[in-house]
Amino acid sequence: MSDLEPDQQCDRFAIHAAGLTRYFGDQLVVDRLDFCIPKGKVTALLGLNGAGKTTTIRMAMGLLDPTRGECRTLGENSRELSTRTLQRIGYLVEGHYLPGWMRVSALERFARSGRAHWDADRFRSLIEHFRIRSDQRVGRLSRGQRAGVSLACVLAADPELLILDDPALGLDPVSRRALNEALVEFAGGTTRQGAARTVLLSTHLIDDVERIADDIAVMIGGRLLVHTSLANFTTRVGRWMLHVDESGVSARFHRELHGLVEARRACGHWELCIANGDADIKAQIARALEVGGGEANASIEQMETSLNDLVIAYLSTEGSESFREANEHVGA
Amino acid sequence: MVAIHITTGSNTPIFQQIVAQVRAAIASGRWKVGDPLPSVRSLAKELVVNHNTVAKAYKQLLQDGLIDSHQGRGYFVAKRREIYTKAERVRRVRKLVQPLVSEAITLGLSSDEIVSLLKQELGKLRQSDE
Numbered sequence: 001m002s003d004l005e006p007d008q009q010c011d012r013f014a015i016h017a018a019g020l021t022r023y024f025g026d027q028l029v030v031d032r033l034d035f036c037i038p039k040g041k042v043t044a045l046l047g048l049n050g051a052g053k054t055t056t057i058r059m060a061m062g063l064l065d066p067t068r069g070e071c072r073t074l075g076e077n078s079r080e081l082s083t084r085t086l087q088r089i090g091y092l093v094e095g096h097y098l099p100g101w102m103r104v105s106a107l108e109r110f111a112r113s114g115r116a117h118w119d120a121d122r123f124r125s126l127i128e129h130f131r132i133r134s135d136q137r138v139g140r141l142s143r144g145q146r147a148g149v150s151l152a153c154v155l156a157a158d159p160e161l162l163i164l165d166d167p168a169l170g171l172d173p174v175s176r177r178a179l180n181e182a183l184v185e186f187a188g189g190t191t192r193q194g195a196a197r198t199v200l201l202s203t204h205l206i207d208d209v210e211r212i213a214d215d216i217a218v219m220i221g222g223r224l225l226v227h228t229s230l231a232n233f234t235t236r237v238g239r240w241m242l243h244v245d246e247s248g249v250s251a252r253f254h255r256e257l258h259g260l261v262e263a264r265r266a267c268g269h270w271e272l273c274i275a276n277g278d279a280d281i282k283a284q285i286a287r288a289l290e291v292g293g294g295e296a297n298a299s300i301e302q303m304e305t306s307l308n309d310l311v312i313a314y315l316s317t318e319g320s321e322s323f324r325e326a327n328e329h330v331g332a
Numbered sequence: 333m334v335a336i337h338i339t340t341g342s343n344t345p346i347f348q349q350i351v352a353q354v355r356a357a358i359a360s361g362r363w364k365v366g367d368p369l370p371s372v373r374s375l376a377k378e379l380v381v382n383h384n385t386v387a388k389a390y391k392q393l394l395q396d397g398l399i400d401s402h403q404g405r406g407y408f409v410a411k412r413r414e415i416y417t418k419a420e421r422v423r424r425v426r427k428l429v430q431p432l433v434s435e436a437i438t439l440g441l442s443s444d445e446i447v448s449l450l451k452q453e454l455g456k457l458r459q460s461d462e
Binding site: 041042177180181184185187188206207208210211212213214230231234304305306307308 | 341342343346373376377380381382383384388
């Protein structure tokens with residue numbers, strides 16, 4: 001399937017996937033993804049291990065061919081990215097190989113060879129930011145410093161599109177902060193040619209997402225269930241608390257709720273997490289209670305919830321039919 | 333001059349945390365009319381947050397009439413002006429007073445004690461104003 005016209009929408013989107021699908025043997029890992037990563041934004045790709053994030057990223061980078069569907073990266077088919085386009089992309093994957101015997105200065109020379117542009121000042125300021133000296137051997141650096149030197153190699157090439165696959169995995173809090181600082185500053189600027197920078201970042205660290213991302217995309221079981229702004233996500237995915245007379249209401253009343261993510265009973269009340277673009281969730285809960293034999297005037301309150309709690313509730317869903325249907329509303 | 337602290341994992345979105353702290357700094361007189369605010373980029377860098385988040389907070393503060401923007405010169409604490417009707421201002425404050433009163437009563441404070449606490453807080457603001 002190839003729904004995309006050449007260069008269609010490439011002005012607005014850094015990555016544009018249509019029906020992107022990948023099998024490994026008979027195992028379906030990425031299942032008909034349609035998404036557009038807007039230019040100039042930081043998009044966080046979230047999902048449990050095995051949700052298909054890395055496979056998606058590898059297809060967008062042209063490191064892996066899709067079984068079906070197509071991905072256009074900076075306007076080009078990802079199966080055949082030109083060197084010119086690859087020069088505009090920075091790719092950083094956690095724990096990728098760095099030659100330990102090299103000194104940082106030699107690694108810089110190695111990294112800049114073949115690059116159309118190299119910002120030596122940025123490289124220097126980034127390694128200083130991670131407290132690295134250029135005469136240090138790469139093999140002697142701490143894990144956080146190795147992440148810093150990898151990031152410096154990628155950012156000094158002034159990429160327009162930066163793709164990071166779990167860059168903070170295993171980093172201590174100080175290195176993580178240094179990484180976030182570097183990313184915030186980088187994403188807020190423009191390239192030498194004045195193009196807005198785009199960042200796609202896969203991660204499990206919701207606190208970092210809250211700080212640095214504009215948009216979030218959530219993958220569950222190879223499918224993309226949500227792709228929207230952080231603000232929209234927290235508005236439309238909500239936790240609700242219900243005080244209701246237990247005796248009168250069916251224990252399964254919540255099955256009727258459109259977009260239910262999670263329902264649990266806790267000391268005399270119900271806690272529901274609902275993801276639904278429809279505005280009146282409260283009325284929906286009241287109706288479901290009535291159908292379930294309870295009182296429609298039970299107390300129903302929206303609870304204040306952190307992004308972290310919402311994402312955890314969202315990711316732990318079984319992905320029920322009603323949840324999937326409703327989440328078409330939550331999409332961008 | 334920036335004394336804004338961001339907590340991630342909180343129930344309050346980051347842009348609202350920025351708005352609330354700038355409002356508090358202006359209300360307490362720590363930031364005075366005409367004082368410059370940090371630029372969007374420098375505050376984003378300082379707080380380690382996405383610059384669009386800071387821009388969103390500033391947009392809200394502009395809408396609320398608490399700050400002004402001067403093309404090319406940045407953002408400044410605005411002269412106090414009423415952008416809401418009296419009724420709306422009362423409604424906004426009442427929303428905050430209600431939970432305060434119910435918490436105080438639940439904890440067994442008397443009416444006089446509640447009023448005296450409010451007066452103490454007002455007194456603190458006046459002191460910092462002087």
